[in-house]
Structure formats: C-alpha cells, structure tokens
Amino acid sequence: MKCIWCKQSLTKNLTFMEILNPFFVQEHRLCAKCQQKFEPLIGGCQLCGKPTVQPICSDCQYWQRKYPTYAFKHTALYHYNEGFHEWMEQYKYLGDYQLRYTFSYELKRYFKDKKDCWIVPIPLSKEKREKRGFNQVEGFLEAIGIKYQPILSKKNDTLPQAKKGRYERLKMKQPFSLNIDGGLIANQDIILVDDVYTTGRTLFYAAECLLPYHPKKIMTFSLAR
Structure with missing residues (x-):
C-alpha cells in the first residue's frame, strides 16, 4: 500500500x-x-470557522448585512494552509485524480446523517471543465458514493478565485444560474459544496440562486477555509 x-x-x-x-x-x-500537512479547523467564527477573537468574524458580519434573511452556516474540515495549497495544486491543477479519495473518511462522517439533503456541488464553466477534464468537487463526492444534484450552471469562465484579490472576489458578478424548475427545491434541505471557502462570495452567489424558491434550509460545506 x-x-x-x-x-x-x-x-x-x-x-x-x-x-x-x-x-x-x-x-x-x-x-x-502527509497527514501532518493538514490543520483541522477547530473553533473560530460560529458561522464559518475562521480564526477570530470575535464570536462572528468580519466576513460573516458583512454577509449578514448583505443577506439579512439568509440564516447561513458553513462547515469546513481544514485551514487553507501551505500544505492544503500544495494538495490543491496537485489535485486540481496538475490533475492527480487519485487525490479525490484523500478525505473520504472525513467526508463520509460529515455526510452520513444528511441522506435526505440535496447535495449541490459548485459547478465549473463548460470551458474550464473541458480544459481540466473533471470537476474537483464532483470528484471527491463521487469518491465516497454521494449522489449529488447538478442543479447549478456556471455562465462563463472566470479568473480562478486564488488569482483574485479580496476586493475582486467580493465584487465579482453573479456567475451561476439555476438549471431546473425552481419549484422543485421548495422546502428542501440543501448543502452547497465547494473545495475552498475564502471570502464566501462563490457560495453566497450559489445560495442567491436558490433563496427565491424557498428551500427549507441552505447549508454550505468545503474541504478548507
């Protein structure tokens, strides 16, 4: 082995x-x-896990003001540290697809009691998917046999979040659209899944596509924060 x-x-x-x-x-x-390169996310902000001395970090305070009726809650497994960055480079950008199994144990533990939720991965644009050959989020969900709902589409290709500054991330335009009848998600528990949560802009835009159709609850999840 x-x-x-x-x-x-x-x-x-x-x-x-x-x-x-x-x-x-x-x-x-x-x-x-290799395991020691990852730092578990423990404590921190009550809403997103970001290290902070305040109960709610400044990022989440910003989102509360912007989306006052959205009771958001984010869960992440690890800090986005140098080790996680190295792993992402090898998996996401160099295409080492075997790495989709890396966090299978942790993912199974998180999703085991969420069988009634709609699991919705953050999509890639058609151009990005063709270039990369896979969606990294769908990859690690498929690795543990999670059935997911690809109900979001990305309208166009954009500069990777890692290559944007904080201001650019927060000011980016809505990149997603809903590709099913919105009535189907009414009263559903939904978990939006991404690889990394930085400012939260990507996941909040995804949630923005769903909120008008009154899902019962929207939760968000990522491997790293």
Missing part, C-alpha cells in the same frame, strides 16, 4: 475488524508525514 499523495510505501498494523473483514481496510490513505 502506498500513500495516496507522496506515493511512498505505507506500513500499517491491521485492526481486529480489518483482519476479519477486509472491507474495513482504508484503501486510499495518507502517510503520517
């Missing part, structure tokens, strides 16, 4: 359960060195 990221050989002492049933053996794993 090899580390899914650095490809170094792994040694692992099997648990009693894994010996009795190989189904429980994690096929795609990180070595200890």
Whole structure:
C-alpha cells in the first residue's frame, strides 16, 4: 500500500475488524508525514470557522448585512494552509485524480446523517471543465458514493478565485444560474459544496440562486477555509 499523495510505501498494523473483514481496510490513505500537512479547523467564527477573537468574524458580519434573511452556516474540515495549497495544486491543477479519495473518511462522517439533503456541488464553466477534464468537487463526492444534484450552471469562465484579490472576489458578478424548475427545491434541505471557502462570495452567489424558491434550509460545506 502506498500513500495516496507522496506515493511512498505505507506500513500499517491491521485492526481486529480489518483482519476479519477486509472491507474495513482504508484503501486510499495518507502517510503520517502527509497527514501532518493538514490543520483541522477547530473553533473560530460560529458561522464559518475562521480564526477570530470575535464570536462572528468580519466576513460573516458583512454577509449578514448583505443577506439579512439568509440564516447561513458553513462547515469546513481544514485551514487553507501551505500544505492544503500544495494538495490543491496537485489535485486540481496538475490533475492527480487519485487525490479525490484523500478525505473520504472525513467526508463520509460529515455526510452520513444528511441522506435526505440535496447535495449541490459548485459547478465549473463548460470551458474550464473541458480544459481540466473533471470537476474537483464532483470528484471527491463521487469518491465516497454521494449522489449529488447538478442543479447549478456556471455562465462563463472566470479568473480562478486564488488569482483574485479580496476586493475582486467580493465584487465579482453573479456567475451561476439555476438549471431546473425552481419549484422543485421548495422546502428542501440543501448543502452547497465547494473545495475552498475564502471570502464566501462563490457560495453566497450559489445560495442567491436558490433563496427565491424557498428551500427549507441552505447549508454550505468545503474541504478548507
């Protein structure tokens, strides 16, 4: 068995359960060195997890003013640190598609009690998808067998968020549109899923497409914040 990221050989002492049933053996794993590159997101802002001394960070205070009737709540697994940035480069931009399995255990744990929710990945433009060959969010959802609803479309190609400054991110134009009858999402619990939450602009624009049709609840999730 090899580390899914650095490809170094792994040694692992099997648990009693894994010996009795190989189904429980994690096929795609990180070595200890690679695992240490990720910093779990613990505490922080009550609404998005961003490290802050205030109960609610300045970003979320901004969104509360802009969307006063939207009771948003975001969940992320890790800080967007240097290690996560390296992982994103290899998965998203260099196309190491095996890395979609990296956080399978954590994702299964998050989604296990959300089977009645509509899981909605943030879409790519047609041009970006053709160039990259895959949608990185759909990739890690498919890795754990999550059924998702591709109900959003991206209108056109835009500069990657990582290449924009904070002001540019907040001022970008609405890039998404709803591609189904809006009445179908009324009273549904919906989870919008992205890879990284930076300012929140992308996820709030996605939510903006859904809010007029009165879903029961909109939650948001990302791998990193």
